[in-house]
Amino acid sequence: MGRSHVRRERDDMTDHRTGYDVVVLGAGIAGLTVALSAVEHGLSVALLEKTAAVGGSSVMSGGFFAFSGTDEQRAHGVGDSAEAFLKDLLEVGAHRNDPALLQQYLDHQQDTYRWLKAHGAEFPVVEISSGQSFARSHHTPIRTLIPALAEQFTEAGGTLLCASRATELVRDAGGRVGEVVAETPDGLVRFAARRGVVIASGGFSRGEELLAVFAPDQLAAIPYGGLGNTGDGLRMAWKLGAGMADMSAVCGTYGSHPDTGIEFHELLTAYYLGAIIVNTAGRRFVDESISYKSLGAACLAQPEGLGFQVFDAVVRARSHPGVPLNDIGMLEEIGHVHRAGTLEGLAEAAGIDPAGLVSTVERYNAAVAGGEPDEQGRTGLVNGVGELVPVVEPPFYAYPAKTLMTTTYCGVTIDPHGRVLDVDGAVIPGLSAIGEVTGGFHGAAYMTGTSLGKGAVFGRIVAARLAAEAAAAA
Ligand SMILES: Cc1cc2nc3c(=O)[nH]c(=O)nc-3n(C[C@H](O)[C@H](O)[C@H](O)COP(=O)(O)OP(=O)(O)OC[C@H]3O[C@@H](n4cnc5c(N)ncnc54)[C@H](O)[C@@H]3O)c2cc1C
Structure with a gap:
């Protein structure tokens, strides 16, 4: 389905090239959630995807979302709670996770769970999996959900551009990130972003250069994950001084x-x-x-x-x-x-x-x-x-x-609102990041279901914040 939308959007792309409220880089669960939510909040959004189709690692994944206190858990008699979830997250992460990010997830998981269900997710199976003391992994057919989110995004007026690889983030004179340069089928294009740029470009499981820097032992694992997941977003944010977290935790x-x-x-x-x-x-x-x-x-x-x-x-x-x-x-x-x-x-x-x-x-x-x-x-x-x-x-x-290099649960530092922080902890104006490209949430290790989960949870948080900022500026 990705291709037909690309064609449709490309026809009228010239009108949109220079003026969007938000430009999102990467169309996995994180990018699709922020893009669709932002459009639902009334913002104009361009979603740039490097590869020929949407999905990234998300569409290849097991499809488990970690939530507590759901209807499905109650129906299965699972006595889970946000407190137990937090305890498990801290234990799995060896208490190296950022508690503010965890609390934000727990505070917004219910809204996100309902939003996903309203947008096509179904969770017939709830399982106990790695790092969980209660059955908390809610399985949805992810290969159906991801294209469904993309379709809802374009139907709601969003602009999806596949085969469009962001290569550079541009700051204005005041230091605010307000533009993205991308290689598109029509050549190099500059996308202005009035309200901000959101990096949702996934991890670097296929990024040999970054693996060689941060986790050289893992080069022996079988490369896997989305074909576009070479760490472009991390490199672009790094170039602007972004901080990093959990880089030593990369493991197949x-x-x-x-x-x-x-x-x-x-x-x-x-x-x-x-x-x-x-x-x-x-x-x-x-x-x-x-x-x-x-x-x-x-x-x-x-x-x-x-x-x-x-x-x-x-x-x-x-x-x-x-x-x-x-x-x-x-x-x-x-x-x-x-x-x-x-x-x-x-x-x-x-x-x-x-x-x-x-x-x-x-x-x-x-x-x-x-x-x-x-x-x-x-x-x-x-x-x-x-x-x-x-x-x-x-x-x-x-x-x-063998060991499979599926994911790299580490990356740029963000605050609980999804704003990218620089190495000194200061907000980089105009720049947000969500999903696997971010660090700090998992700490030492990942609990099953929390990566799709955090992509969706923080995607919605960032969309709501950008919409509120737009309203305040109007
Ligand atoms: C086999 C497997 C099973 C998994 N199972 C689960 C699970 O059950 N539950 C769970 O929570 N997690 C699971 N994970 C991890 C999870 O799927 C990922 O961490 C998560 O989907 C990442 O979502 P994302 O949106 O951040 O990135 P992605 O889904 O990887 O999307 C990033 C997108 O950005 C694009 N991109 C990259 N660079 C650029 C650029 N320069 N410009 C534009 N676009 C760019 C990529 O092409 C990609 O499409 C699994 C992973 C794998 C590989």
Whole structure:
């Protein structure tokens, strides 16, 4: 759908080139939310997207939004609260997150949840996932939601320009960011932004140069995420003196088949259902219940960067068809899961040392049965929650997986209103940033569902602020 809108908008683009209230860079969940909300507030908006179609990493994602106190949680009898959510966020982030950003999220999550539902999101599934002490990940079919938001934006009068890459932010004589230079199919264009520029250009999971600077170890992970996510927005803001946060926390996600590539989306978290993870020697190397980001770092240190998710028929039966990260059946169908009647047979089929695997499973099963303490300190399925199961019921399964560089949860510093702060903590006038390009929210590590969540929450906050500023200036 992106292309037809591009064509339609391009026909009358000359009228709009020089005068918008707001210019947004990047059409993922963050950019689409701020752009659509701003148009709904009566502002004129140009949304520039570098690639040929909208979506970025958002449209490739699992589609989980983290919210507490929702209708769906109540319907499932989940007794979550904003207080529990805050506690979990701080624990996952090792208390390195900015509490003001967290509070802002919690204060605006309900409005955002309802706004998303009013704009096409549906949350039939609520799951407990990485970093959560209650089922808080609300799943929506994201490949439907993202194009729906784009369509609502253009139908409401917004200007969407794909294949248009912002390259420079221009400050006026007073230091205010009021213009964006972009490479478009019509050449270099200057877009004036009366009320402000919003960077929503995502992370740098595909930005080799920035990864080499901030997280060189992660260059060994499989590159992933939106094709345009090379860190353009971060570089442009950096050039203007923006501060940065959480840059040392960049870490890939464990759990993707080694053949994963540009066209192939795949992640499995069978370990949160009860699987163990072993290396090619058949040895466990980590407590499988910790964040899949921390698992990613642990796996990068293994021979060939490989970790096999090994499980039995009991865990196989927990597969959740159609739910990303949990659909074992789909991966079995495409031949990515090894299966055998014995552990030795499984090890041989998968390329794991058979004796190593057998003795590891024996020790693990003994620990689950309550004999010895677990050698990796595992006490639950995910985040300490959920009862462990032994690996005993044939057939046995092994899913080979590596670390995937999906996201970089770090970036420019912002205040709770989404205004970009410079290295000294002063607001850079006219410049806002939202979504994965921002730092400070997650701290040391990310909780599932909070990246789509923060893109939408802060997108709406920034749109409302820009509208209020426009009204005050009128
Ligand atoms: C496989 C996978 C699963 C995930 N699952 C989840 C999940 O279930 N829940 C969750 O919360 N998070 C999840 N994430 C993370 C989440 O999807 C992202 O962090 C989030 O979508 C980022 O949203 P965004 O709008 O900030 O950036 P993006 O969605 O990446 O959008 C940024 C856009 O900006 C464009 N752009 C870049 N540079 C420029 C430029 N110079 N000019 C114009 N446009 C530019 C890009 O092309 C891109 O389209 C997942 C990520 C992946 C890869």
